[in-house]
Amino acid sequence: MQFAEIEKAIREIVPPECGLTSIEPLGLVIAIYVKDIKKFYEHEDLVKKIASTIKKKIYVRVDKSQLMDPEKAKEEITRILTEEAKITNIWFNADFSEVIIESEKPGLIIGKGGVGLKEILVRTGWAPVVLRTPTMASSTIEGVRKSEVAYASDRKKFLLKLGKKINQPSPEIEWVRTMMLGGFREVGRSCLLVQTNKSKILIDVGINPETLDPKYAYPYLDMLGFPINEIDAVIITHGHLDHMGFLPYLFAYGYDGPVYTTPPTKDLMALLQRDYLNIVKKFWGADAPYTKEDIQKELKNIITINYEEVVDITPGAKLTFYNAGHIIGSAIVHLHIGEGKHNLVYSGDIKFGFTNLFNPAHTTFPRVETLFIESTYGGRGDIGVQREEREAKLIEVINNTIQRRGKVLIPVFAVGRSQEILLVMENYARNNPDWNVPIYIDGMVMEASAIHTAYPEYLKNSLHKRILSNDSPFECPLIKVAENREEIVNGEPAVILAPSGMLSGGPSVEYLKLMAEDEKNTLIFVGYQSALSLGNKIQNGVREIPIVGENGRAKTLKINMEVTTVEGFSGHSDRRQLVAWIRNVKPKPNRVFTMHGDWGKTEEFARDIARNMMVEARAPMNLDAIRLR
Ligand SMILES: [Zn+2]
Ligand SMILES: [Zn+2]
Known part of the structure; x- marks a missing residue:
């Protein structure tokens, strides 16, 4: 649906007494601003009705002119929530008509079916966004959350631009191809281009943190064949530098589009990219290929998505993240391209086995034609140690x-x-x-x-x-x-x-x-x-x-x-776990590409998969381009 149609549909549904003032495409969601929020909620199921008509997530917000004075609103919110909610911070974000409430007990605030949230919205006009206070103080999280408010007007401009771009009719997808830009037959600088006749998506933009030699350190972005600002979307699987360490460089060289990742990965990116700048300076005595300002630009453009939420990231491509079991927030990427023309799963780094931290990697997907799998421990001899043994x-x-x-x-x-x-x-x-x-x-x-x-x-x-x-x-x-x-x-x-x-x-x-x-x-x-x-x-x-x-x-x-x-503590699957994961992936993929492993291991692993599982499998090299459809 085009934005103009969405706007028209909403104006037809919302009764005039609600005082609808504006409708905005804010990235993945549609924001509706009304003057009388009480009236809006008196009409039962209005939100549901709108969402099911336009098939988009919607936010209902109160028009700026009707927002309660922040100081008064703060008092009102503390009165509504009482001490039990253990509020640690309240910030107002006027650009979005939102109040950000940081609490040790977010569940208490949200209440059954969001009753608590609605009460705050109706009484103060500010739409509450509830975040969990970490039980240990974290300057990264505090910094990220505060800068979200400080840079709110830039963020809003970005989301409006993106929203207009995303809300287009689904185009005809004629072909899908991938280009291996980094992390193939090697570990480090992971980067994959997924391109169709209508969109250009990058999955991971990593760095090899062990070297500054440009021959090995960075993905082959110079071989894209089009300018960096033509990339439509970037997807980051997890917060390790070999998957996201080069991303700020894109922003230094003109990219201004969205970055999709999970909420914990966003914080890890802020933490580890800044740390990388320091390490490059102190340990290597050199300058990193990007600056703090580029990291800030990147953070402004991050859109976080939780596991198993399906979102349209470009006209013709739907993205879903699944638990990868590797580090906090680590995700397997599922891309559904061109109304089902092609389905691609990119494992990122996965752990399909016991750890003290995470559930094992997810295995069931709606459809899979092509599977990219990491092979860090894909060699025949890479058999890990059992939990009891390694811990002892x-x-x-x-x-x-x-x-x-x-x-x-x-x-x-x-x-x-x-x-x-x-x-x-x-x-x-x-x-x-x-x-x-x-x-x-x-x-x-x-x-x-x-x-x-x-x-x-x-x-x-x-x-x-x-x-x-x-x-x-x-x-x-x-x-x-x-x-x-x-x-x-x-x-x-x-x-x-x-x-x-x-x-x-x-x-x-x-x-x-x-x-x-x-x-x-x-x-x-x-x-x-x-x-x-x-x-x-x-x-x-x-x-x-x-x-x-x-x-x-x-x-x-x-x-x-x-x-x-002491072996076995790796967040990566060992050979047996990798094999078990592929065998458990449902439905069975038609084709498997190995990546993220030493030269010989990716090759050996691909050969064994082809022989033992009767699927087409190979180990592409960096700069290979493969047409999937
Ligand atoms: Zn990793
Ligand atoms: Zn990795």
Whole structure:
């Protein structure tokens, strides 16, 4: 439906006494502004009637002229909600006639069937948007939420422009093709173009965080064959840099369209992209390919979607996210193109197995013709370790080190592995009350953990429940935020979790320098170490590392500490889990493409899939273009 038709239909339905003033296409939703909201709600099911006629989500808002003064409205809202609602913040967003209420008990405010929300809207004119307060303070979430209000008028302009573009009649889709722009036969810089005769969509715009060499670091956007500003939409599967680290670059070079992702991924992007700028500066002594301002532009254009919500992202393409089980907010992408002409599933990074954090990856889709699957551990030998075994081994290594009065350094990705490891230790501590080894978290680990507490519905049920009942394992008293690294290293036995996970810059490298020469200490690898990383070198036996000393002169760091790897904590599926996932995907795909794995593994995995599952399978290379229909 075109916007003009939508407008006409709504004007016909809304009774004149409601004082309908304007109708706006705000991105994926249609906003209706009325002067008399009470009258509007006196007509039963008006919202339902409109939504079913125009087949769009609608927001009912009160015309600016009728909004209660914010100070008075604040008093009114606190009166309506009482103390029980545990409100931590109230912001007014006049551009959208919205009041943002941050609360520790969002369920209480929303009430049964949204009764609480309606009362606030009718009494104050402001439409409430309720957000959960993270149980741990998070400067990222606070920053993202505040800047949403600060940049509201820019955001509105963007949404209006997008809304007009999206609300077009469905065009005839004649062909669909994909072009592999990064992350094929390699890990890092994931990027896929999905193009039809009517639209150009990018899935993931990653970076290879292990290098700044432009030959390997960034996706092949220069080979798109059209200017960056012609891209219609970008979809981001999850908040790891190899999937979203290059996105601000698009905004630096003229892209001004929408970015679709889940709410937790949005916060992780803000956190990790800013951190990336710092790491590039400090560790590499270089400038990143984009600036803080570009990140801000990107955040303004993000549209968040929850799992299993179906949305029209371009005329002719519907997007749905499904749980990928990999990190918080991680999504599998389902694209339904041209009224069912083609259905594509892009796995992103998936975990189809037990973790302490998430449910296993989703497997059932409406339709699937083409499946893209990650292959990080797609080699025949990539068989992970069972949960009991890996958790016991981790604790054993830690306890041995503590006994000889050493300290344990675990380099981790700030997001994902660090929370999984924290949960294993917290669980052990709960079952062994005498075990009181301090666990220091450094760098972005604490922020990333706080983001988990703001989105408990994205975690597995048992963890969700614990966070809602004020028993968040991330706030266990053994877990402490690292303040002085030297003091920690010279102090009592302890466990230290610090990013980056592959020792490519960040606090983990600082700890390594302080701890490496003492043989009482232990370095434990718990995640994937890419070929170019320092972690990979040490894992493979390199024991002398050239570093820059305090006086600026080169020196050699001797690794005398114990070095060990505890396998199985990866947020990626191992070979068996990948195979099990494909076998469980319903309906069965016609064609499988492997990606996100080393050269040989993606090839071997594709060959085995073709042979064992009787489907067409191959491992495309970067820059391959494949027509799907
Ligand atoms: Zn990932
Ligand atoms: Zn990845």
